Amino acid sequence: MEAEAHIAARKNRMSVLARCKAGRLQELWDGLGLSPVHRTLRGPESGLVMLRGRVGGTGEAFNLGEATVTRASVKLEDGSVGHAMALGRDGAKARLSAIIDALCQNLETAVLIDAEMIAPMRAELERADETRRQQTAATRVDFFTMVRGED
Amino acid sequence: MYVAVKGGEAAIDNAHRLLADRRRGDRSxxxxxxxxxxxxxxxxVDRVMSEGSLYDRRLAALAIKQARGDLIEAIFLVRAYRTTxxxxxxxEPVDTSAMMVERxxxxCYKDLPGGQxxxxxxxxxxxxxDEELDGDAEVEPGHQRADAHEPVSRIADILGGEGLIEEDLEQSPLEEPGDINQTPMEFPLSRAMRLQSLSRGDEGFLLALGYSTQRGYARSHPFAGEIRIGEVEVEVxxxxxxxxxxxGRVQLTECQMVNQFKGSAKAAPQFTRGYGLVFGQSERKAMAMALCDRALRAEExxxxxxxxPQDQEFVIxxxxxxxxxxxxxxxxxxxYVDFQAELGLVRAMRxxxxxRQAESLPDMKEAAE
Structure with missing residues (x-):
């Protein structure tokens, strides 16, 4: 149960890190003033993933086309390993995301990072989503029935 | 037949330099x-991503700039880059039902859950x-409407409840879908491989073929069951x-085309479906793809x-x-060599x-006299 919660928290963090703007991530990171000693295990390297869809939306999988992704893995002095992968070709962002993932293997640091970085970025992403949702909602068709006069 | 031809290096270099100059255009x-x-x-940009078969907005924008706006050239550049x-x-297969819908x-239905x-x-x-766009007039942001968020259900779920439409059920998860990038094309192709091919196919070609099915070539009587555009989460x-x-997320356009019936002695008639899914916002392409997908299911x-449009070798x-x-x-x-050979041939034929003309000419003279 605890492991599942840990994975869910890690996935949530990764989702925010993958979607956030590099500049914003760097800004919040600089604000924390952490500079952990780390060793690069892999990357940052750019490559492709094949994106898959499903036939008819729900059927068997098919290959839709590729997307660029960048990944990185790092190891901290205490042995924690962090991984990151995100769409696009931003190596610096992937490396920083991997460092953050590694730091969050320590629960105390994770609490700090979640509060100071992940939560504000998530709130910003959600606000942007909500704006788009409301803009879309404004284009919803409200049908009304024409009442014909007596004939 | 091609032969190695020497020469022209300077001409080619200068042509490319001139291309760069013309691409930049007026420096002012x-x-x-x-x-x-x-x-x-x-x-x-979406079209270049879709037909270049590579989701990367910035690379597609670069390709368009480099290709001077020639989208097929830009698609070519993206395809070449991909191989590096x-x-x-x-x-993981993306879940389009969980899409963050923008359209x-x-x-088929006026009032369906989630609305139009x-x-x-x-x-x-x-x-x-719009002459206004000749300048840079201020543009207002879209209006907003704070609605209770209603989930946007699929058309197939509505019709599927009554068994009125064929369902696409998940096959064995162990079975890998074929990949046209990694296996040589052998016909007949699976539907999965056809969809991959159609998704990166030329919009104009698929549009014309889709149009031809509407005009009676492979009549399949389509309804735009549902078109949705929006972002989906990608997980690896x-x-x-x-x-x-x-x-992260990618933007996709999905089209569920609902077509006329299929039934048998055992199975009651139900609607059939054609499917379109493409990168970015392109409903014309997604609709054309769905029409072609349905036409290509003729044999099945x-x-x-x-x-x-029903001939997969022709279409794909x-x-x-x-x-x-x-x-x-x-x-x-x-x-040059091919042409020389043909030149020799046409001379011999002439x-x-x-x-022959000279031989028959005296006879004709005689006849005339």
Whole structure:
């Protein structure tokens, strides 16, 4: 149960890190003033993933086309390993995301990072989503029935 | 036949330098930035991503700039770039029902859960040129409406409840879908491989074929069951971590075409479906793809193959505009030896023809006298 919660928290963090703007991530990171000693295990390297869809939306999988992704893995002095992968070709962002993932293997640091970085970025992403949702909602068709006069 | 021809290096270098010059154009006009292309020519960028078969807005914008706006050339550039990158793996199949919808319409049901959401559409515009865009007038942001968020259900779920439409059930998860990038094409192709091919196929070609099915070549009587545009989450399974890692979102356009019936002695008649799914915002392409997908299912659905859109070898072999442009444009390469051979042949034929004429000429003279 605890492991599942840990994975869910890690996935949530990764989702925010993958979607956030590099500049914003760097800004919040600089604000924390952490500079952990780390060793690069892999990357940052750019490559492709094949994106898959499903036939008819729900059927068997098919290959839709590729997307660029960048990944990185790092190891901290205490042995924690962090991984990151995100769409696009931003190596610096992937490396920083991997460092953050590694730091969050320590629960105390994770609490700090979640509060100071992940939560504000998530709130910003959600606000942007909500704006788009409301803009879309404004284009919803409200049908009304024409009442014909007596004939 | 091509022969090695020496010479022309200086001409080629100068031609490319001239191309760079013309591409830049009048230096007193500011150069386009990639952000401008990605933001303001977004649908052109989407087409390059979709037919280049590579989701990367910035690369597609770069390709458009380099190709001077020639989208097929830009698609070619993107396809070539793709081959320089290693493949890290495959994503989990995206869940389009969980899409963050920016547009969703159905021509089958007026009131369906989630409603008709027009989104940023050209539909209902009057197609009058807007002189205002010749300047840089301030543009207002879209209106907002704070609605209770209603989930946007699928058309198939509505009709599927009564068994009125065929369902696409998940096959064995162990079975890997074929990949046209990694296996040579052998016909007949699975539907999965056809969809991959159609998704990166040329919009114009698929549009024309789809149109032909409406005009009676492979009549399949379609309804736009549902079109949705929006972003979906992408997850990639990580062997190091043992779970699927979210890597961000991509924008897709999905079209569910609802077509006429299939039934048998055992099974009651039900609607059939054609499916379209493409990168970015491109409902014309997604609709054309769905029409072609449905037409290509002729054999599976026991229909007679009577028209080109039903012939998978015809459709799939010719829908790729990079292949097509390569073969058409290769005609520009030196064919000097081929041509010399044909020249010799036509001369010989003309000599024979002249000889025959000369032989028959005296007879004709006699006849006239």
């Amino acid at each position: 006009v500011p150069a386009l930035t990639l952000d401008q292309i990605a933001e303001q020519l977004a649908l052109g 990158l290693p493949r890290f793996g495959c994503s 969703r319409i159905s021509a 959401l027009l989104g940023p559409t050209f539909d209902y515009t009057h197609r009058l040129l 399974f990580s062997p190091e971590l043992g779970f699927a890692v979210p890597v 659905l026991g229909e007679d193959i009577v028209a080109p 072999s010719h829908c790729d505009n990079v292949q097509a442009t390569g073969f058409v444009e290769h005609l520009k390469l030196p064919h 000599a024979e023809h002249a000889e």
